[in-house]
Amino acid sequence: xxxxxxxxxxxxxxxxxxxxxxxxxxxxxxxxxxxxxxxxxxxxxxxxxxxxxxxxxxxxxxxxxxxxxxxxxxxxxxxxxxxxxxxxxxxxxxxxxxxxxxxxxxxxxxxxxxxxxxxxxxxxxxxxxxxxxxxxxxxxxxxxxxxxxxxxxxxxxxxxxxxxxxxxxxxxxxxxxxxxxxxxxxxxxxxxxxxxxxxxxxxxxxxxxxxxxxxxxxxxxxxxxxxxxxxxxxxxxxxxxxxxxxxxxxxxxxxxxxxxxxxxxxxxxxxxxxxxxxxxxxxxxxxxxxxxxxxxxxxxxxxxxxxxxxxxxxxxxxxxxxxxxxxxxxxxxxxxxxxxxxxxxxxxxxxxxxxxxxxxxxxxxxxxxxxxxxxxxxxxxxxxxxxxxxxxxxxxxxxxxxxxxxxxxxxxxxxxxxxxxxxxxxxxxxxxxxxxxxxxxxxxxxxxxxxxxxxxxxxxxxxxxxxxxxxxxxxxxxxxxxxxxxxxxxxxxxxxxxxxxxxxxxxxxxxxxxxxxxxxxxxxxxxxxxxxxxxxxxxxxxxxxxxxxxxxxxxxxxxxxxxxxxxxxxxxxxxxxxxxxxxxxxxxxxxxxxxxxxxxxxxxxxxxxxxxxxxxxxxxxxxxxxxxxxxxxxxxxxxxxxxxxxxxxxxxxxxxxxxxxxxxxxxxxxxxxxxxxxxxxxxxxxxxxxxxxxxxxxxxxxxxxxxxxxxxxxxxxxxxxxxxxxxxxxxxxxxxxxxxxxxxxxxxxxxxxxxxxxxxxxxxxxx
Amino acid sequence: xxxxxxxxxxxxxxxxxxxxxxxxxxxxxxxxxxxxxxxxxxxxxxxxxxxxxxxxxxx
Numbered sequence: 001x002x003x004x005x006x007x008x009x010x011x012x013x014x015x016x017x018x019x020x021x022x023x024x025x026x027x028x029x030x031x032x033x034x035x036x037x038x039x040x041x042x043x044x045x046x047x048x049x050x051x052x053x054x055x056x057x058x059x060x061x062x063x064x065x066x067x068x069x070x071x072x073x074x075x076x077x078x079x080x081x082x083x084x085x086x087x088x089x090x091x092x093x094x095x096x097x098x099x100x101x102x103x104x105x106x107x108x109x110x111x112x113x114x115x116x117x118x119x120x121x122x123x124x125x126x127x128x129x130x131x132x133x134x135x136x137x138x139x140x141x142x143x144x145x146x147x148x149x150x151x152x153x154x155x156x157x158x159x160x161x162x163x164x165x166x167x168x169x170x171x172x173x174x175x176x177x178x179x180x181x182x183x184x185x186x187x188x189x190x191x192x193x194x195x196x197x198x199x200x201x202x203x204x205x206x207x208x209x210x211x212x213x214x215x216x217x218x219x220x221x222x223x224x225x226x227x228x229x230x231x232x233x234x235x236x237x238x239x240x241x242x243x244x245x246x247x248x249x250x251x252x253x254x255x256x257x258x259x260x261x262x263x264x265x266x267x268x269x270x271x272x273x274x275x276x277x278x279x280x281x282x283x284x285x286x287x288x289x290x291x292x293x294x295x296x297x298x299x300x301x302x303x304x305x306x307x308x309x310x311x312x313x314x315x316x317x318x319x320x321x322x323x324x325x326x327x328x329x330x331x332x333x334x335x336x337x338x339x340x341x342x343x344x345x346x347x348x349x350x351x352x353x354x355x356x357x358x359x360x361x362x363x364x365x366x367x368x369x370x371x372x373x374x375x376x377x378x379x380x381x382x383x384x385x386x387x388x389x390x391x392x393x394x395x396x397x398x399x400x401x402x403x404x405x406x407x408x409x410x411x412x413x414x415x416x417x418x419x420x421x422x423x424x425x426x427x428x429x430x431x432x433x434x435x436x437x438x439x440x441x442x443x444x445x446x447x448x449x450x451x452x453x454x455x456x457x458x459x460x461x462x463x464x465x466x467x468x469x470x471x472x473x474x475x476x477x478x479x480x481x482x483x484x485x486x487x488x489x490x491x492x493x494x495x496x497x498x499x500x501x502x503x504x505x506x507x508x509x510x511x512x513x514x515x516x517x518x519x520x521x522x523x524x525x526x527x528x529x530x531x532x533x534x535x536x537x538x539x540x541x542x543x544x545x546x547x548x549x550x551x552x553x554x555x556x557x558x559x560x561x562x563x564x565x566x567x568x569x570x571x572x573x574x575x576x577x578x579x580x581x582x583x584x585x586x587x588x589x590x591x592x593x594x595x596x597x598x599x600x601x602x603x604x605x606x607x608x609x610x611x612x613x614x615x616x617x618x619x620x621x622x623x624x625x626x627x628x629x630x631x632x633x634x635x636x637x638x639x640x641x642x643x644x645x646x647x648x649x650x651x652x653x654x655x656x657x658x659x660x661x662x663x664x665x666x667x668x669x670x671x672x673x674x675x676x677x678x679x680x681x682x683x684x685x686x687x688x689x690x691x692x693x694x695x696x697x698x699x700x701x702x703x704x705x706x707x708x709x710x711x712x713x714x715x716x717x718x719x720x721x722x723x724x725x726x727x728x729x730x731x732x733x734x735x736x737x738x739x740x741x742x743x744x745x746x747x748x749x750x751x752x753x754x755x756x757x758x759x760x761x762x763x764x765x766x767x
Numbered sequence: 768x769x770x771x772x773x774x775x776x777x778x779x780x781x782x783x784x785x786x787x788x789x790x791x792x793x794x795x796x797x798x799x800x801x802x803x804x805x806x807x808x809x810x811x812x813x814x815x816x817x818x819x820x821x822x823x824x825x826x
Contacts, residue, residue, distance in 0.1 A: 143776035144783070146808025154812035154819075418820070425819045429792050436783045440775070 001521050001553045002089035003028075007046060009083050009592075011076040013055065014042035016591035018082075027579040029549040032558040033565050034583030039592030040558035044114060044527040046083045047556065050094045051112025051523065053101035060118060068099055073591070085110060111521050111553075113514050117528040120506035124482070124493050132472075132480035135448065138516050139441045139472070148433050155426045162419040165412050172409035179402045191409075197399065198406035205396035211352035212389040215360065218345040219382055222364060225338050226371045232331045239324035246317035253310035265307040272300050338368045358388055445470040445480075448512050455508035458544045459537050460501065468505075482509075503532045504541065511548055524555040531561070538563065542573070550577060569599045570628055571740040600625050601731045608724050615720035619705025622727035623651065626694065626701070629727070629734055630654035632741060636751060637662060637765040651698045655691065661766040663688045668733045668742075669750075669759040682759065690730040697723050734758065780806035793818050 003025070010018040021043060023030060034040045041057040048054045055071050063070065072078050084093045092110060094103045103109045123131075132139075173191075180190035187193035274285060275297040283290045346363035354360055359381055364374040453468040467485035484505075486496040493505055507529055514522055526545070533541055542564060549555030567573045568580045584595040598606065604621045607613060631654065634641060639657035641649055658666075669682035700723040703712045735741050735758065742751040742760040751760040784802050787793040793801070797818045804810035 138775055140774075141776045141779050143774075143806045143808035144779050147780070147805040147810045150808075150810050150812045151815045154815040157812060158816065418823075421823045422816070422819050425792055425822060426815060428790070429787060429815065429819065432786055432790070432792070433783055436786060437779060440779045440782070444775075 002087040004523075004554050005086040005088060007043070007083070007085050009042065009046040011073045011080040012042060012049060012071060012083060013045050013057070013073060014039040014586055014592050015046075016073045016076070016588065019592040019594075021581065021594070023554070024579040027577050028552065029546065029555045029557070029577060030579045030581060031564065031568070031573075032556060032581050032583060033568070034558075034560060035585065036560055037586055038560075038583040039586050040560070040583060041116075041527055042592055044116070044525045044556065044558050047085075047110075047112045047523060047525045048114045049081075049101060050083045050085055050092060050103065051110045052114070053094075053103075054114075056114055056116060057527065068096065071096065074588075110523055111518075112523045112525060113510075114525040114527065115507065115510045115529060117503075117531050120503040120510070120529060120532070121499065123506035123509045124497075124502045128479040128481050131482065135444075135480070135513055135516070138448075139444045141437055141441065144433065144437050148430070148437065151426065151430050151433060155423070155430060158419055158423050158426055162416060162423060165416040165419060169409065169412040169416060172405050172412055175405040176402065176409060179398055179405060182398060194402055194406050194409075198403045200399065205392060205399065207352075208355065208392045209389065209396060211348075211354070212358075212385055212392060214348045215352070216382070216385055216389060218341070218348045219378065219385070221341045222345060222371070223375060225334065225341065226368060226375065229331070229334050229338070229368045229371075232327060232334055235327040236324065236331060239320060239327050242320040243317070243324055246313065246320045249313040250310070250317050253313045265304070265311060268300060268304045268307070272297075272304055275300060335368065338364075338371070339366070342366070355388075358385065441472060444516075445472065448509075448516065451512035451515065452505070452508045455511055455544060455548070456505055459504050459508070459533075459540045461540070500532055500534045500537070503529075504537060507541075515548075515551060519552050522552050524549065524552050526555070526557045528558055528560065530557075530559050530564070542567075546573070546578060571599050571601065571735050571737065573740065599737070600628075601728065601735065602737065604724060604728050604731070608721065608728060613717070613721055613724075615717045616704055618724035619701050619703075619720050621705075622724040623701030623705045625731050626651060626698070626727045627654070629731055632734070633658065633666075636743075636760075639765070651694075651701060655695045655698060658691065659765075662762075663691050665762045665766050666691070667761045669761070670733065671757045671759075680757075685733045687730065687733065690726060690733070693726050694723075694730065697726070734760065774806070776808075777802075777806040791822065791824075793822055797821060 004023040006023065007021045008018065009015040009020075019039070019042075021030075021032075032040050032043055045055045045057050048056050049071075055067065058067055058070055068078060072081055078096045078099075081096050082093065083095075084091060090105075090108060092103055092105065092108070094101055096102075176194045177190055180186075180193055183193075183197075187196075271285070275281070278285070279297065281293060281296065283293050284296065342363045349360045349363065361374070361378050361381065364371050449468045449470045452470075456468065469483045469485075469490075471481045471483070472479065482492060483490050484493045484497070486493075489496070493502055497505065507526075511524075514524055530538055530541060538561065545555070545557060549557075564573070565580075565582065573580065582595050584593040586592060600621060604618070604625055607618045607621055630651065631649075633639070634649075634654060634657055637658075639654075639662075641653060641657050666687035668685045668687060670685060671680040672683055673680045697719060700715065700720055703709045704715060704720050704723075736753050736755075739753040739755040739757050742753050742758045744752050744754065745763055746752070747759075748763070749761075750763055752758065780802050784793065784798040784805065788795050788798045801810060801814065801818065804814065
């Protein structure tokens with residue numbers, strides 16, 4: 001990620017006038033120092049505005065909703081707000097367009113995370129769900145949990161399937177046993193018997209059933225025939241008798257009329273029919289005589305009526321004759337049917353091979369009158385055939401049921417075996433999914449907790465309260481509990497921690513969370529987070545921030561903590577990676593402003609460089625600087641000094657504490673970078689000449705720089721300037737404006753600054 | 768921002784599936800197909816069942 005170059009803010013909150021903050025190259029940490037109301041939070045808001053579209057410093061102040069109306073500087077409109085961040089690779093600008101913060105370009109918008117003092121405690125006292133929300137994206141494995149649910153469903157379904165298969169297997173087994181019993185228990189191993197029986201073809205029963213069925217059908221067709229035959233014969237006999245009677249009646253009627261009465265009737269009926277068509281003829285249509293032609297029709301009708309009895313008798317004779325003929329035809333048909341059915345029976349009888357116990361008689365005799373006897377003889381056999389058919393059908397049904405039961409049994413057995421193989425694998429799969437999910441989230445939480453604990457331990461070493469644990473609530477989704485071990489007691493931090501401790505814990509949680517993912521992309525903004533931390537812990541907190549901020553793209557710390565400024569002025573914060581920016585007093589006209597923030601050594605340099613140097617100011621500043629230099633030497637070499645509760649010593653005491661051996665041995669190696677900037681050579685500077693000279697003129701400090709003293713009237717300004725230069729030279733030899741004091745003895749041979757730009761020899765005071 | 772686009776579920780899904788493959792509870796082919804479904808929670812009970820059935824060694 002590219003380094004920050006410049007932040008320009010206009011008309012946002014305190015930036016009444018456009019303000020620019022330039023970032024020093026290769027320094028990832030910027031400390032913004034300023035008194036309250038100097039505009040520090042405005043700069044933090046500018047980052048918040050750009051990265052998150054927010055101005056967080058005015059949230060939670062009881063202003064209600066619609067806070068954006070307060071975003072603009074007094075007298076400015078929201079549309080005039082502008083924040084621009086220039087980096088090595090690009091420039092992002094942010095403006096407010098219709099209540100939306102629009103960043104251009106949107107791609108690569110800076111990732112800014114802001115922690116403000118009022119939010120520090122919230123991180124600790126937040127509800128478990130809010131705390132979970134803060135780290136959700138690192139531990140939210142909702143997809144896996146859903147997949148786990150589907151896996152549990154699969155297992156449940158497989159278990160139900162297996163239980164069902166086992167139940168079916170039991171039922172199939174019972175059915176087979178029942179069929180085995182029904183079959184008379186033919187074998188000891190009923191399942192083996194069932195398998196053998198089931199393998200027999202079901203078609204084995206069909207021919208027997210068909211044969212018996214055909215036999216019974218053929219027999220049944222015979223049984224009705226004798227009755228029908230007898231009835232037909234009776235009809236023939238009855239018709240014969242009736243015919244004889246009808247003939248006798250005709251003969252009697254004829255005898256009563258004329259011999260040719262029958263012909264006459266026919267003739268007369270024909271004449272009558274003629275006369276109906278030709279009424280009242282003038283002549284007889286037969287003889288053509290006109291005589292007696294009158295009333296011929298009436299007379300003819302009278303004569304025809306006289307033949308009525310004969311006609312009826314004749315008609316009856318015809319009818320009876322017809323009946324007789326029909327009865328004879330029926331008898332012929334029955335005889336033919338009987339012959340056919342008898343043949344059919346014979347065919348059925350001959351076609352099939354009858355099992356033992358099934359007797360089949362010869363076909364019925366040709367004379368139908370003998371059939372009743374034949375049927376009576378076969379009646380017992382018929383019952384046997386019917387029983388045999390029923391038995392055979394039952395056997396076929398049982399066989400079919402057995403085959404079905406064996407098939408079901410086999411399928412159930414196979415299903416059970418398959419599920420027996422699959423179920424443990426599904427269960428093992430679930431175990432792995434659950435185990436990996438828990439391990440994953442536990443590890444993420446443990447990593448965060450460990451990091452929080454590590455950071456907290458740096459600020460509160462050996463306070464026996466560094467064991468931080470984060471735990472997901474198994475009963476509640478998206479809920480994260482935090483606990484600490486406080487002198488052996490595990491409890492939420494809110495139970496025992498002071499507000500100051502919870503604040504630092506909150507900061508540690510914030511830093512640990514910020515470090516979770518791509519910290520190199522993040523700009524951290526810590527707004528006044530040192531405010532509530534008590535004095536002993538601030539030093540360690542500053543050290544912690546100096547170290548941890550190097551892992552991020554950039555870190556901006558806004559503070560009004562005065563010791564930080566003092567440390568800066570004494571080059572004690574210098575590690576070559578921290579930029580210190582001091583803001584001036586905010587005014588209605590100028591808004592936010594940056595003031596010079598020279599350290600004391602640079603200030604001495606400036607005083608010496610002035611055209612008309614002020615001897616008194618130079619001696620005063622040089623005296624203070626010399627005190628700091630000599631105290632530093634006294635501390636690292638453990639020089640002997642009289643004990644005083646206020647630890648205040650004169651320059652003379654401090655200079656005298658350095659014995660001759662130490663003075664001779666004191667030497668600083670100053671790194672001078674190569675032309676290529678890849679390495680450095682060291683120039684040795686012995687300190688003894690500086691110290692000897694300073695010992696000689698040290699009283700100038702008191703005479704000129706510290707007190708009103710008439711003796712100073714006789715002293716030359718050149719002596720005062722010499723004192724100042726001498727102190728400045730010693731300070732520049734001993735300290736580095738970028739990396740500060742040589743406080744590290746990690747080399748084992750000398751004291752060194754963090755970037756090794758100064759090497760102070762010896763490591764220890766010569767014996 | 769150039770934050771990682773791999774979600775926690777995706778990371779974990781890949782880890783889980785690899786372990787299932789290692790333990791021969793899934794074939795590599797089925798496992799790789801399942802990863803996105805597992806990560807997004809779209810895997811169904813039938814998918815798990817089928818994959819488990821296919822992984823049973825043939826006797």
